[in-house]
Amino acid sequence: MEDDKKVDVAAQAAAFLAQDEVHEPMHDKNLWAARMKRDAAAREVPEWETLRQLASQIKEHTLTHLLQYLTEFEKNATSRGAKVYWARDAAEHNQHVWDILREKNISSVIKSKSMLQEECGMTAFLENRGITVTESDLGERIQQLDDQPPSHIVMPAIHKTREDVAQLFARNIGTDPANTDPHYLTEAMRNDARKRFLEAGAGMTGANFAIAETGSFVVCTNEGNADIGASVPPVHIASIGIEKLLPKVKDLGIFIRLLSRSALGTLATQYTSHFSGPRKGGELHIILTDNGRSKRLGMPEFWTSLKCIRCGACMNTCPVYRRSGGLAYGATYSGPIGIILDPTFDESKYSELPYHSSLCGSCTEVCPVKINISDQILQWRKVMAAKKYLPAARRLAFGTAGKIFEHPQLFRSAETMASGALKFTPNFLLYNRVLNPWGRHRELPHFAGQTFREWYLQYKAKNNEHGT
Amino acid sequence: MKVGLFIPCYIDAIYPEAGIATLELLERFGVEIVYPLNQTCCGQPMANEGDQQHSAAAEQLFVNNFREFDYIVGPAGSCVKHVKYHLDAIPQDPDVLHVRERTYELVEFLHDILKVEAFPWAYFRYKVGLHNSCSSIRGLGIARSSEIMGTPFNKSAKLLQMVEGLELVPMDRPDECCGFGGTFCVTDEAVSASMGIDKVHDYLRHDAEFVVSPDMSCLMHQQGIARKAGIHLKFLHIAQVLNGGPF
Ligand code: SF4
Numbered sequence: 048m049e050d051d052k053k054v055d056v057a058a059q060a061a062a063f064l065a066q067d068e069v070h071e072p073m074h075d076k077n078l079w080a081a082r083m084k085r086d087a088a089a090r091e092v093p094e095w096e097t098l099r100q101l102a103s104q105i106k107e108h109t110l111t112h113l114l115q116y117l118t119e120f121e122k123n124a125t126s127r128g129a130k131v132y133w134a135r136d137a138a139e140h141n142q143h144v145w146d147i148l149r150e151k152n153i154s155s156v157i158k159s160k161s162m163l164q165e166e167c168g169m170t171a172f173l174e175n176r177g178i179t180v181t182e183s184d185l186g187e188r189i190q191q192l193d194d195q196p197p198s199h200i201v202m203p204a205i206h207k208t209r210e211d212v213a214q215l216f217a218r219n220i221g222t223d224p225a226n227t228d229p230h231y232l233t234e235a236m237r238n239d240a241r242k243r244f245l246e247a248g249a250g251m252t253g254a255n256f257a258i259a260e261t262g263s264f265v266v267c268t269n270e271g272n273a274d275i276g277a278s279v280p281p282v283h284i285a286s287i288g289i290e291k292l293l294p295k296v297k298d299l300g301i302f303i304r305l306l307s308r309s310a311l312g313t314l315a316t317q318y319t320s321h322f323s324g325p326r327k328g329g330e331l332h333i334i335l336t337d338n339g340r341s342k343r344l345g346m347p348e349f350w351t352s353l354k355c356i357r358c359g360a361c362m363n364t365c366p367v368y369r370r371s372g373g374l375a376y377g378a379t380y381s382g383p384i385g386i387i388l389d390p391t392f393d394e395s396k397y398s399e400l401p402y403h404s405s406l407c408g409s410c411t412e413v414c415p416v417k418i419n420i421s422d423q424i425l426q427w428r429k430v431m432a433a434k435k436y437l438p439a440a441r442r443l444a445f446g447t448a449g450k451i452f453e454h455p456q457l458f459r460s461a462e463t464m465a466s467g468a469l470k471f472t473p474n475f476l477l478y479n480r481v482l483n484p485w486g487r488h489r490e491l492p493h494f495a496g497q498t499f500r501e502w503y504l505q506y507k508a509k510n511n512e513h514g515t
Numbered sequence: 516m517k518v519g520l521f522i523p524c525y526i527d528a529i530y531p532e533a534g535i536a537t538l539e540l541l542e543r544f545g546v547e548i549v550y551p552l553n554q555t556c557c558g559q560p561m562a563n564e565g566d567q568q569h570s571a572a573a574e575q576l577f578v579n580n581f582r583e584f585d586y587i588v589g590p591a592g593s594c595v596k597h598v599k600y601h602l603d604a605i606p607q608d609p610d611v612l613h614v615r616e617r618t619y620e621l622v623e624f625l626h627d628i629l630k631v632e633a634f635p636w637a638y639f640r641y642k643v644g645l646h647n648s649c650s651s652i653r654g655l656g657i658a659r660s661s662e663i664m665g666t667p668f669n670k671s672a673k674l675l676q677m678v679e680g681l682e683l684v685p686m687d688r689p690d691e692c693c694g695f696g697g698t699f700c701v702t703d704e705a706v707s708a709s710m711g712i713d714k715v716h717d718y719l720r721h722d723a724e725f726v727v728s729p730d731m732s733c734l735m736h737q738q739g740i741a742r743k744a745g746i747h748l749k750f751l752h753i754a755q756v757l758n759g760g761p762f
Contacts, residue, residue, distance in 0.1 A: 057702060057704075057705070057706070060703070060705060060706050061704075061705035061706070063573070064705050064706065065705070065711055071709070075713075079688070086661065089664050090664060092664075095664040095667070096600050096663065096664055100621045129728060147540075177742075187570075201518065219642070327731070364662065366691055366692045366694065366710050367703070367706055367710075370679075370706045370709045370710065371706060371761070373610075401565070402564075402698075402699070402702055402703070403697045403703060404699065405649070405694055405695065405707070405710070406563070406649070406696060406697075407649035407653065407692035407694025408649055408653035408654065408660075409649070409653065409660070409662060409692070409695070411653070412653060412660050412662035412663055413662040421653075425565065425601070427565070428563075428564060428565025429565040429739055431565055432551060432564060432565035432566045432567070432568075433565075433567070433568075437564070437565075437566075487704055487708070488704070488708035488711070488712070488743055489535060489708065489711075489736065489739030489740050489743050490734050490738075490739045490742035490743045491739070492529045492738070492739060493529070494528060494529060495529060495530070495531045495532075497531060498527050498531055498536065499522050499526060499527045499531035499534035499550075500522075500550075500552065501525055502531055502534075502535060503534075503538070503550050504552075506538075
């Protein structure tokens, strides 16, 4: 049954909250701290709101002239000696990677963070073909050792405590389970992976920005791990989503200023590496990948989600995400941006995600490229409701409520009934049992002895008596 | 100036004193105010769910009830936000557009239209935690949200500061969502409750005695949370404070 594979994000978030008294408070606190650092960093830039506006306009311009810029990028990258491939979807992307590795007889790769490669399920695809894939980003490596996808697009293991990591490393790479010192753990991870770094036949990266004018691309990291991948092994393969394009080098400054401030509140990432063609004696392969992007570009309400620069600020600020943990979303992308991207991959599977939001709107206002995320969440609800993806009980309750609100007399009698029985839920006429978990953590509100309307009728009558 | 008073369903039934305070307050400023008797709901609960089909009739009734007024004022940010920005399940004829443009949340109306400068009758000798709802801040713009850079402003705080004796306490996360979110509070009960508990503790950490808001729906949720946890905080609609009652 189709419904069986629906992600029940509310239940998974509830489980994250209920696991203990440690994980959720820590997750909330750390991500809120990132949001606070972002505010402080943005406050130092007087033209912050102008930068957001410019970034948004540049992205919208590029996305509406995408063919032109992609063609320009391909031409320039090729003339610099890179080999450019096109991939319509995940399967074509993975096939290109596999073909390149097979031709060179490469059996081991190191990779840095790439959400696109996550989207494509590339690691599992390669491992099935006997390739050893090693994540070089610390957070990604933690998630890889735990056999979990990243829970945050910038901080992949942010849902784990230091103790969790110490336990995990103790099991996998033989560290002392009692030692939770981050430096110790980081060093241990690097020592364990170093041999694989040195032996890898290819390094894989993503890209944060690709510049049409020069055919070069930029990778931003804080650990410098993308640089190892790109400079130690002889072959560098970069997976680039077609929405990553910027027209000119001079556009880049705006985005670099916004990206790391929005993500972590730092002025820039530790490493902002520009790749323009293969290095001496090496090879550079660039896979320009669509995987649903051009379909999204054709969706009038949702195309601006392609402006996303994957900074994660909307996740850090989201009060629902902070209390849910990213894994609850059961998808490549979690948090607010995940809610609006994931359904473009599978509407039925992710049909509950748009309801996992209080629609507070903080994501929209924090987003450095001004995506109207919150409006798109509501827009997705309209899609889900129109396509009848809502659970039947819920549809029925809202249908009934709609009927009652349509007729004033029905409404009055429902109101009286509700007050008599004290079966009140905030959404009033939804006192269907399925929809009635109000009382688990909350007292029921008390009904007033007299409604406002009753008071008003008396008040008017009294005023009329007195001739006013 | 003829003003239609919009009293959302939950204020009608549970918090009539917020409605009474709104009406009395506006009358003090000489506004001619009428409460159309056939009102039910603006359609928000259904529309929030994405259910355009079932919100259409409620929206049409709302427009029929209020189209004759110069202004429509409601003491509820989230309902007003729905009317202003999301009442789109029905064809956008001139009546609909008029109603959408002329509907104001109470704080906005006092601050922007009546340009009120004093509440001489009001006196409130308590420490107050202010809760501007997300709809009021990020939807209607009654305060600058913390995400946006620039000179801060806060219309409801400005009005409350005109009340003699009242002390506003600072908060750690002043505009963090409290987790009400309409249907969200029942469909996503665990996360919603966790957000509410954190909110209530923020007031407590700053010794607030009262929580005051232009949005009673958020307070209904916060009050429910506080009561269940045995926390003695009191919750009032901003109209009650500005009008000096009824409490
Ligand atoms: S949607 Fe905006 S805030 Fe969220 S990750 Fe993308 S760019 Fe950042």
